[in-house]
Amino acid sequence: MDIKEQIKRLKKEKNAVILAHTYQPGDIQDAADYVGDSYGLSVQASNTDADVIVFCGVRFMAETAHILSPSKKVILPAEDAGCPMADMINGDDIVKLKEKYPDYLVMCYVNSTSEIKAHSDVCCTSSNAVKIAQKLPPEKGILFVPDQHLGSYIMEQLGREMVLWDGFCPTHVRIQPEMIKQARELYPDASILIHPEAPRACRELCDQVLSTGQMVQHVKTSETMEFVIATELGLIHTLQRERPDKTYHPLFSGLLCPNMKKGSLEQIVSALEGTGGEVITLPQEIRQKAKYSLTCMLELS
Numbered sequence: 001m002d003i004k005e006q007i008k009r010l011k012k013e014k015n016a017v018i019l020a021h022t023y024q025p026g027d028i029q030d031a032a033d034y035v036g037d038s039y040g041l042s043v044q045a046s047n048t049d050a051d052v053i054v055f056c057g058v059r060f061m062a063e064t065a066h067i068l069s070p071s072k073k074v075i076l077p078a079e080d081a082g083c084p085m086a087d088m089i090n091g092d093d094i095v096k097l098k099e100k101y102p103d104y105l106v107m108c109y110v111n112s113t114s115e116i117k118a119h120s121d122v123c124c125t126s127s128n129a130v131k132i133a134q135k136l137p138p139e140k141g142i143l144f145v146p147d148q149h150l151g152s153y154i155m156e157q158l159g160r161e162m163v164l165w166d167g168f169c170p171t172h173v174r175i176q177p178e179m180i181k182q183a184r185e186l187y188p189d190a191s192i193l194i195h196p197e198a199p200r201a202c203r204e205l206c207d208q209v210l211s212t213g214q215m216v217q218h219v220k221t222s223e224t225m226e227f228v229i230a231t232e233l234g235l236i237h238t239l240q241r242e243r244p245d246k247t248y249h250p251l252f253s254g255l256l257c258p259n260m261k262k263g264s265l266e267q268i269v270s271a272l273e274g275t276g277g278e279v280i281t282l283p284q285e286i287r288q289k290a291k292y293s294l295t296c297m298l299e300l301s
């Protein structure tokens with residue numbers, strides 16, 4: 001049987017829903033029920049009556065889905081798919097940081113482990129980060145973890161100082177100002193869209209700084225017909241599906257996250273059959289505390 005048919009049959013049999021992040025390979029995006037950003041996908045899955053969630057992405061994403069849907073079985077098909085940025089801060093680091101700044105609030109990017117979320121006062125996505133920070137009491141200091149570049153973007157937008165952890169996304173920091181300048185010369189009619197995980201010197205040369213979800217919305221509704229995409233290349237597949245009439249240029253061909261490319265259709269089959277992938281579980285205390293920081297985000301957004 002064709003592998004796509006096999007996935008469809010197993011999905012029905014197990015009452016499962018398949019989620020794919022926009023950085024996943026195109027064939028996985030095409031096999032998924034929902035394609036989008038990590039937090040949005042977890043919310044969508046929590047609103048379904050599925051018993052099983054297969055999350056094609058990296059570990060922190062599947063953990064977030066588990067936090068929001070503890071009664072569903074959440075499976076990460078590529079069990080070795082982690083996020084190097086999320087792993088740049090651990091529980092000991094954040095405890096020490098909080099000891100150093102005892103009166104500060106901790107704001108964490110959703111691209112973080114559940115342990116870090118559990119130590120945080122509020123979470124944010126790259127779409128709502130500026131809005132969330134703006135709503136935190138002005139008399140309070142903010143510790144922002146783990147991405148220094150998203151943190152710097154928030155500070156630039158609000159003119160508000162924060163203490164930034166020095167984490168970074170190894171994929172987005174490969175973007176160089178020269179690449180943007182070159183793209184501008186090559187594609188003078190294109191609008192250049194960049195993710196806030198990229199360094200400031202690059203963001204400043206682009207037309208729009210947008211999260212992946214915002215990029216999809218922007219491309220769908222904008223009158224512009226040509227774009228340079230300065231984020232992980234998987235997004236171009238999503239954009240082509242949404243607006244096949246427009247033209248997309250990757251900023252450069254190496255803008256790939258190796259962890260996001262670890263999945264395969266075969267792994268989805270194994271996850272659904274119960275012979276592969278990892279079923280995500282978290283200690284109850286971590287899950288409940290992490291949920292608190294996500295709930296605070298929802299209340300402020």
Ligand code: SF4
Nearest residue numbers: 083084085169171257
């Ligand atoms: S693109 Fe960056 S932030 Fe996203 S999963 Fe890969 S390493 Fe982590």
